[in-house]
Amino acid sequence: MSKRIELKSLDVYYKAFLAVEDVSMVIEPKAITAFIGPSGCGKSTLIRTLNRMHEVIPGARVEGQLLMDGEDVYGPDVDPVRVRRQVGMVFQRPNPFPTMSIKDNVLSGYKLNNSRMSKAEAEEITEKALVGANLWNEVKDRLEKPGSGLSGGQQQRLCIARAIAVEPDVILMDEPTSALDPISTAAIEDLAVELKEHFTVVIVTHNMQQASRISDMTAFFNIAGSGLPGKLIEYDKTEKVFSNPTEQQTEDYVSGRFG
Amino acid sequence: MTTQLNSSFRGTQDLPKWLSPSLLVGFFLASFGLQVLLASNSDSADINFIPVAIFGLLSFTLALYVISRVIEGVRKAKDRLVTIMVSTAFSLALIPLLSLAYTVVTKGVARFDAEFFTFSMRNVVGEGGGALHAIIGTIEITGIATLISVPIGIMAAIYLVEYGRGTVARLVTFFVDVMTGVPSIVAGLFAYALFVIFFGPGVRMGLGGAIALSLLMIPVVIRATEEMLKIVPNELREAAYALGVPKWLTVLKVVLPTSLAGIATGIMIAIARVIGETAPLLLIAGFTASMNYNPLNERMMTLPVFVYTSYANQGVDMQAYVDRAWAGALTLMLIVMVLNLVARLISKYFSPKG
Numbered sequence: 001m002s003k004r005i006e007l008k009s010l011d012v013y014y015k016a017f018l019a020v021e022d023v024s025m026v027i028e029p030k031a032i033t034a035f036i037g038p039s040g041c042g043k044s045t046l047i048r049t050l051n052r053m054h055e056v057i058p059g060a061r062v063e064g065q066l067l068m069d070g071e072d073v074y075g076p077d078v079d080p081v082r083v084r085r086q087v088g089m090v091f092q093r094p095n096p097f098p099t100m101s102i103k104d105n106v107l108s109g110y111k112l113n114n115s116r117m118s119k120a121e122a123e124e125i126t127e128k129a130l131v132g133a134n135l136w137n138e139v140k141d142r143l144e145k146p147g148s149g150l151s152g153g154q155q156q157r158l159c160i161a162r163a164i165a166v167e168p169d170v171i172l173m174d175e176p177t178s179a180l181d182p183i184s185t186a187a188i189e190d191l192a193v194e195l196k197e198h199f200t201v202v203i204v205t206h207n208m209q210q211a212s213r214i215s216d217m218t219a220f221f222n223i224a225g226s227g228l229p230g231k232l233i234e235y236d237k238t239e240k241v242f243s244n245p246t247e248q249q250t251e252d253y254v255s256g257r258f259g
Numbered sequence: 260m261t262t263q264l265n266s267s268f269r270g271t272q273d274l275p276k277w278l279s280p281s282l283l284v285g286f287f288l289a290s291f292g293l294q295v296l297l298a299s300n301s302d303s304a305d306i307n308f309i310p311v312a313i314f315g316l317l318s319f320t321l322a323l324y325v326i327s328r329v330i331e332g333v334r335k336a337k338d339r340l341v342t343i344m345v346s347t348a349f350s351l352a353l354i355p356l357l358s359l360a361y362t363v364v365t366k367g368v369a370r371f372d373a374e375f376f377t378f379s380m381r382n383v384v385g386e387g388g389g390a391l392h393a394i395i396g397t398i399e400i401t402g403i404a405t406l407i408s409v410p411i412g413i414m415a416a417i418y419l420v421e422y423g424r425g426t427v428a429r430l431v432t433f434f435v436d437v438m439t440g441v442p443s444i445v446a447g448l449f450a451y452a453l454f455v456i457f458f459g460p461g462v463r464m465g466l467g468g469a470i471a472l473s474l475l476m477i478p479v480v481i482r483a484t485e486e487m488l489k490i491v492p493n494e495l496r497e498a499a500y501a502l503g504v505p506k507w508l509t510v511l512k513v514v515l516p517t518s519l520a521g522i523a524t525g526i527m528i529a530i531a532r533v534i535g536e537t538a539p540l541l542l543i544a545g546f547t548a549s550m551n552y553n554p555l556n557e558r559m560m561t562l563p564v565f566v567y568t569s570y571a572n573q574g575v576d577m578q579a580y581v582d583r584a585w586a587g588a589l590t591l592m593l594i595v596m597v598l599n600l601v602a603r604l605i606s607k608y609f610s611p612k613g
Contacts (some may be wrong), residue, residue, distance in 0.1 A: 017497055037299065042568075051501065053500060056496075056497065056500055058424065073512065080501065081503050081504070081505050084500060084501055084502065084503035085502070085503030086503075088501065089501035091494060091497065091498065091501075093494060095492070095495055095498045096498075097495060097498065097499075097513060097612050098495075098517060099516040099517050099519075099543040107326060108499075109502040109504075111509055111511070111512075112502060112507075112512050112513065113502075113503065113504055114508070121348035146611070148611065159498070162498075162502065163501070163502070166502060166503070168283070168463065173413075174339060174556035221522070237340075
């Protein structure tokens, strides 16, 4: 399953502070959409609104509409916990649960929610998710070992396995490779390309080569100055954004003239 | 040779490794010899070890500093001086501890026998008797206090770290700080006053002692748990939230297991802290020579109170009472040691591996 995400003049606030202003865009299913832009422009804030994770910070709120296959994510009777079960997330720093084995980490989406499953079912889900995250061959002999014993790149793929194990519709990745070496980064990038076969993938990145390598659509965000809200400057097909952008700001940023 | 000396990283020569310890031994022996000499001249056979230590240490420090300054230079001489000062401070801090352990063990072994652990003091005058009633009382009262304090303490800490915001949380934190400083006798008086309301004046009850101890324990448990919950990385909570795990399950299944080892250690330390309390138990649990297994009825002996009463109300065979007091003190110390050991084992086996 993968879903189309539609943002309609979305504003994100932290208390009274407007962090991201008036974003309207459509994120296509079965594609990779990259968010690029300088630090502080609100890319991470915006990606966190897609699964209502920004609400974890007290005082954070959203105005406007966010539709997932036409369903309002911020509707009055929507439970944020149920949204997050359908929209998985991978963070900047790998964060496997230190008290759990590799297998339990993969199954944590089920186990932490007290869902019961048979042993065979658990093994099937574990293998499928680890294969999907290109980690199965490296860890199949040590599934009962703690996840924190893996290398940084392996830990990040474990976190991706954990996210896809619950079979979400959308996968959000917030700078998933910024803490990793180039080889692990390449592994994660290959994985992202495979994931778009089944999921809607949104990735925040500071690495413009990465955005141009793997994404189908690219959204460029910018900020006019500190204290001012971040804005969506340009959103188009990746080739267009990187080779022939409409806006001068985008051109400056992707050609490395600022930011 | 000259090329080596020209290298800018090469400093002056180092003192040989054996010099400093042999100087130390030498100066202490010299200082001791001087004292023996002085003592033989002044007809007093006693040798006082305190001036020996002071004189030996001062002369050793001075000698090493001067030698080091001449051979090694100013910076290393300073380093040696400070090393001596820090080591001396450490030794000074250790002396009372070792002396205490030594005294309690040597005086406690006299009555550290089977009878001590199998008999109460009922109908015992003079020799014999034991502290079984006090050991049982201590275990029951401290156990009940732990049962009361641990759930309250852990849940209060969870509230403070995971849920509490604004004025209420600040107030709770403030009162926890105040409670940490409540004198134990006040806790005893409070428990007594509380039980007088229900059972009338002159009430004595083991449960009252447990209440008084839990008043002292709760703030310690809250503080320890709070610190442990705070060091659980926020990324783990976010990881759980992002998987669609509700907050209460995140706390229960991610935050608590991650900090379990630290919390268990904190609880053990809190128990060790209150198990030796005397004053509140004297007030509300009272003292008795008889066995009492029922914390809801009548007086109950505890080890610290046993030590106190054995020493304070000595009978005809004075030495028997004093010996029992020391044996009680030794038992209490061993219990605290075992608790600390258990805490270390828990933190070793439960802490996240990786």
